[in-house]
Amino acid sequence: MKVYTVSTINRIIQNIIDNEVMFEDIIVTGELSSFSVTRNIAYFTLKENDCLLSCVQFKSKQNFNVGDMVEVRGNIKYYSKGGKLSLNALSIKLCGQGELYQQFLQLKSKLQLEGLFDESHKIPIPRFINSIGVVTSETGAVLQDIKNVTSRRNPNLEIYVYDAQVQGRTAVQDIIQGITYFDNLTDVDVIIVARGGGSLEDLSAFNDEELARIAYICNKPIISAVGHETDFSILDFVADLRAPTPSAAAELVTFDCLELKRYIKELQSNITTNLNNFVTDLSNNVNMSILSIEKDLTNIINDESLYITNLINSIEQNTQTKLDDTKYSVNIALNTLEKLNPIKLLKSGYSYATINNEPINYKNVSVGDSIKIISKDVSLTAEIKSKEKFKC
Template sequence: MANVITVTALNRYVKTLLERDSVLTDVALRGEISNFTNHYKTGHFYFSLKDEQCSVKAVMFRRDAQNLAFMPQNGMRVIVRCRISLFERDGAFQVYVEDMFPDGIGAMQMAFEQLKEKLDKEGLFAPEHKKPLPAMPKCVGLVTSKTGAALQDILNVTQRRYPIARFLLYSVTVQGNEAAPEIANAITRLDKGGRVDVIIVARGGGSREDLWVFNNESIARAAFASSTPVVSAVGHEIDFSILDFVADLRAPTPSAAAELVMPDMEAELREIRRSYSNICKEIQNRLQLCYNRVRDIEAAPQLAAARSLPLGLLRELSEKADAARTAMHGKMDAAKGRVAHAAMLCGSLSPYSVLARGYSIARKAGSVLKSSADASEGDRVEVQLAAGRLGCRVETIITEEEL
């Protein structure tokens, strides 16, 4: 007879079998979403995945759901990365979703529009947040694959336009599940490092699925948070990503990004030569104007008349100038004497001059004592001298009659 077991034991045994199966611990599953429920209190997503014949229950816990760049909807075709297990309490076979991607153009476009609308409402696309690119970058940060064609395109254009440029490459994966966190981290690291003047995020062309990683919300937020200008150079001119809208500048291709970021050294040298030539011409013109003006002054009739003045008249003018100077000096000396006399008179009338001769001023409670009758024995008085003051006490009073 078969062993008798409990329902709990059965469910636990089946769950153990499922979770020990290495094939079922990491499955990519394609299906259409139905019965979708967003449990707002917990943040978990509950739904079913179905195809033409079957369906399976699915759950996506909050820690994974909050990282999605779009909101799942009924009827949306998706591909999920999940593990297979059993909800032990109900004996319900279900999939536990860890990541989700739109499947097909319609679903991808819906997810794209959802994230675009969300970030636009938050102001991540606002023009006032766009930072200008440096005219002459000393060092350019590159976020791309070290083996990709995008890197070579950028280097080739730079060698032609601005061969003295320096690069700091942060090599990343540009597609797949690991790409988004790598790219977001690269932007943040280059920005915080402070060694680059501008950051180019680049990838060559590919299918929409290949370029989908650049629609990731974490990359968009890293670019927006960067204080260093960010240039998006993903795919071809017809390809648009969320990063294109957040970046400070969108370049249609990696080569175009190099054209936009790097100045044309030959053009700059031509401009310098043209400016130098214009400066030389301007200096020459100004010198010619000065020369013409001096020549006109030399030819003026007033200067010719001055040169023809008789020597006697010139001598008379010189003597009168000397006399005027002498008279002016005499008046200045007389004025100085009057000022000195007035200063001496003021000094003699100053009370401080009297004190300097040995006299003093006695005060009682702030009032000047003019007579011995104004004070009494034992009073505290203050005596002001030419240098300093004395605090005294009246011991004896001698009246004017007793002197």
């Protein structure tokens, strides 16, 4: 048994595959089951029943959709680094489509990459217009279809017609001139390029690159109304609006007078509703303000009342305290007085002597004077028999 490292075995596989003549310049057909482009490299997978084949294309310029049946021409390569085998595509072609369709697809993807189909470049179709410029064959039924629709919906719409061949050698230049003519005609608001249905060959004028570029730089909105609903042309993608049929284009540019009336009514009703809401909001605001003022005012009054009540309570309390204090002082004085009450002294056995209603002292009394003596239960008059100094 042989033992290999990964790098060795991968290199061996690579050698075998790279040198296998069967894998050089082959065409593989299959259905695209995935397709993505990153930095100009397309990575995709071909599928048939439950078999898959990884493919890669460098410098890819085409875009395909999943589900497309394709023919891929290239070489089988083995990438030893990733251990992956893939078909290195040199070209990819849609299967079962003619050369014209291939050209159509190529031009479409080229113009798309250049940004000619960008939504941001498209001019909106005005809602109310006065006139349209129709680029079409004057003898075709298409023009009559358009006139029928517009006269029914808005008889006032003016229709200018630029007679153009819509098929054949001069068709492209006719249509280009028609678009340019209306682009410069002040009276025309919207341009309609119209034609009935037909094969891809019949519609080829509308897949012209120069026409696409003229339509792109046109300053007025262009509605493309080429073929039936299922037909698509390059002009459809460049135009500001694609109408499925010429009659539909006519419907798109004409406003129905009845619809206009409805629209005006709707606006009127909106105005009324908005105004009513506005007034309601305002009156709600006023009510809220009144309520808030009322609350504040009531709070102020309650606070003031409480303050006054507190003040008067404090005044009352302090006055009461004052009163109590005074009463206390009076009681103290009363007590003191009580203690000093002379009657009490007499009761306990003392006597009180006066001369001429004055307390007696050494100076105001002499031997022989009459003095008055009051005792517990008797009042006496006495005569002084002797006098001596006394100190207490």
